[in-house]
Amino acid sequence: MKVYLSRPDINEDDINAVVEVLKSPNLSFGPKIPEFEEKLAKYIGRKYAVAVNSGTSGLFMCLKALGIGKGDEVITTPFTFIASTTSILMVDAKPVFVDIDPVSLNIDPKKIEAKINAKTKAILPVAVFGNPTGLDEVWKIAQKHNLPVIEDSCEALGSELGGKKVGNFGTLSNFAFYPNKQMTTGEGGMILTDDENLADICKSFRNQGRGKGGGWLAHERLGYNFRISDINAALGISQLARIEQFIGKRQKVAEMYQQMLADEARIIVPRSPDKCRVSWFVFVVRLKEPYISKRDAILNAMLAEGIQVSNYFPPVTLQPFMVEQFGYKDGDFPISDSVCKSTIALPFYNNLTKDDAALVCKTLKKCLDKTI
């Protein structure tokens, strides 16, 4: 590969922070976990934080903590990473999909109320690609119907909507720190809430069902091991200290692409929406007709040229196990299904250079020329 899809941004401070933990006796459940939790809660502006071993286990625990299970429905989006949906299936609840807004690519708030019924127990919106558009409207609808919101903001750390940070639009909100996210802990996630009781239940689930102040071998409820280690948490603290710098670097890369692709009429280039600060997760362009049917050929041509691109996202509803369980077919969610066919995620990370971006754009144009 000449240009990778994603790269973490690790410096000497990060390495030293990890090594410091390795020299301590507390490789897990030491002082770095509460420090990471406090710092992230403060950055987002919420009362309680629970650090976990992945974004997926965080979403699962949020649903569990709200008592959602068999026979319950959770309203969500079909245009997302698979974990938004699998977390709902993991608690035996049913995901109920609402099609997306064609501009923001997030769940369309206007279409939510039609899907609310007596079985609906929560709404799980996603700030896709870092775009927080609509989270405020989802929150309002949920308030009106007395439903909790589980905010999947695993792609949107640092984004803001109407001056408010993402992570403040859910009863429980989630971030994730896999190496392709805005900041990384290797593997990891964080649940945020203002509800002390929910935070305590999540902490108990995380740690084998142990209770507050109880003994190591006292288990109050069915729990799990979803602990993050002190090693990962130390990396998180060190990365979080540079989060604003990271977001600034990503904004610059997004602007480079926007400038270089400004005259490219064959694609739709993402823009920062109104009222928002986008903390860019990925940079996804969309093909226009007549190029859409050639998307996979264009992806392969770019890969062959050493440019690592991807098809974020294929529809959740059309994954084989979803089709088998629910019988969804192409076109059930017309906007999401058609957007999914047109996307190309370009290489995108903090330290992508102007030369890299120029090569990506030149190769994209060349592959478009070759196709038709």
Ligand SMILES: *Cc1c(COP(=O)(O)O)cnc(C)c1O
């Ligand atoms: C990354 C991500 C997650 C969580 O992923 P993990 O790999 O489990 O940390 C959840 N939802 C979305 C939308 C994501 O992009």
